[in-house]
Amino acid sequence: MTALLRRMPFFNETSFATVRGEAVRIKAHQIVAWASLTLSPAHQATTETPRLPVILDTGNTQSFSIRESHLRRWAGIEPALLRRLGTTRHGGRVFPLHAAGLWLHRNRPGERDAFAEQSPYFIQCEAGVVVHPDHAPGAPRLPLFGLRALEENRLHLKVNAARRRVSLRSTDWVTRLFGWW
Amino acid sequence: MSTVPEPVPDNSADDWQPPPGMRRSMEAYWRDLPALLKSRHRGKWVGYHGDVRIAITRTQLELYREFDRRGLDHSEYWIGYIAPAEEAPWEIQDGDP
Numbered sequence: 001m002t003a004l005l006r007r008m009p010f011f012n013e014t015s016f017a018t019v020r021g022e023a024v025r026i027k028a029h030q031i032v033a034w035a036s037l038t039l040s041p042a043h044q045a046t047t048e049t050p051r052l053p054v055i056l057d058t059g060n061t062q063s064f065s066i067r068e069s070h071l072r073r074w075a076g077i078e079p080a081l082l083r084r085l086g087t088t089r090h091g092g093r094v095f096p097l098h099a100a101g102l103w104l105h106r107n108r109p110g111e112r113d114a115f116a117e118q119s120p121y122f123i124q125c126e127a128g129v130v131v132h133p134d135h136a137p138g139a140p141r142l143p144l145f146g147l148r149a150l151e152e153n154r155l156h157l158k159v160n161a162a163r164r165r166v167s168l169r170s171t172d173w174v175t176r177l178f179g180w181w
Numbered sequence: 182m183s184t185v186p187e188p189v190p191d192n193s194a195d196d197w198q199p200p201p202g203m204r205r206s207m208e209a210y211w212r213d214l215p216a217l218l219k220s221r222h223r224g225k226w227v228g229y230h231g232d233v234r235i236a237i238t239r240t241q242l243e244l245y246r247e248f249d250r251r252g253l254d255h256s257e258y259w260i261g262y263i264a265p266a267e268e269a270p271w272e273i274q275d276g277d278p
Contacts, residue, residue: 040255042245061277083255087197088276094195097274099255124226124241126262127274138278152262154224 001172006109007165017053019074031056037075038101045103045120060146063125067132067139085128097128124152199271205231206259207270217263230258
């Protein structure tokens with residue numbers, strides 16, 4: 001079993017995170033973790049790869065959605081360099097799906113913006129990541145980490161809303177053996 | 182004073198299609214998926230290069246590394262997740278958002 005997020009807090013008031021020197025507003029009641037993107041899934045991210053905040057959004061049916069400017073500015077990736085995998089439709093518009101390496105950074109237990117020393121965890125995405133042009137209606141304000149990523153990676157998400165803490169882990173042998181959800 | 186919203190550019194003309202090698206690999210995956218779903222491989226990953234199934238693995242990364250080791254370009258293969266799917270990978274996927 002691999003613990004990815006350990007008792008990571010979320011807040012009932014506005015907070016801020018710093019991304020490449022830029023203060024980013026995190027709204028109250030948003031669960032935010034940190035991820036990295038690499039140009040290809042075969043390229044390993046390290047603890048030095050630029051990190052960007054992602055909203056854990058179980059209402060998002062994609063694995064990962066990001067707007068072009070965040071891809072450029074925060075991940076340091078030019079969208080045109082990503083390999084196209086497909087197309088998705090949302091709100092009557094179509095958006096490209098691209099192959100990219102998506103990596104989730106493990107937090108230091110009990111903290112949101114401090115990290116464990118272990119390498120980031122590779123997030124498998126069959127259909128790739130959605131890239132939204134900045135001008136497109138509905139382009140996400142912050143990158144979104146969707147339910148499909150949890151599913152395709154067989155992850156277990158626990159939200160303790162009373163304490164505003166989130167834990168995320170991979171499937172362990174007990175889960176496999178007994179099928180406990 | 183009310184402002185007139187900027188017109189939203191229409192992008193419905195996006196007619197991207199997968200390259201031929203990727204498309205053939207997607208079709209092989211789509212053809213085999215019903216049988217794979219009945220097998221013990223459900224929840225695993227399967228890689229195709231054209232009609233040829235390269236491997237079934239527990240992680241997608243193993244397949245990416247295998248294709249990389251073989252020197253294959255991403256436009257020539259497809260890595261699929263063995264789970265029920267509503268749309269073939271070359272079709273437009275219905276998403277939100």
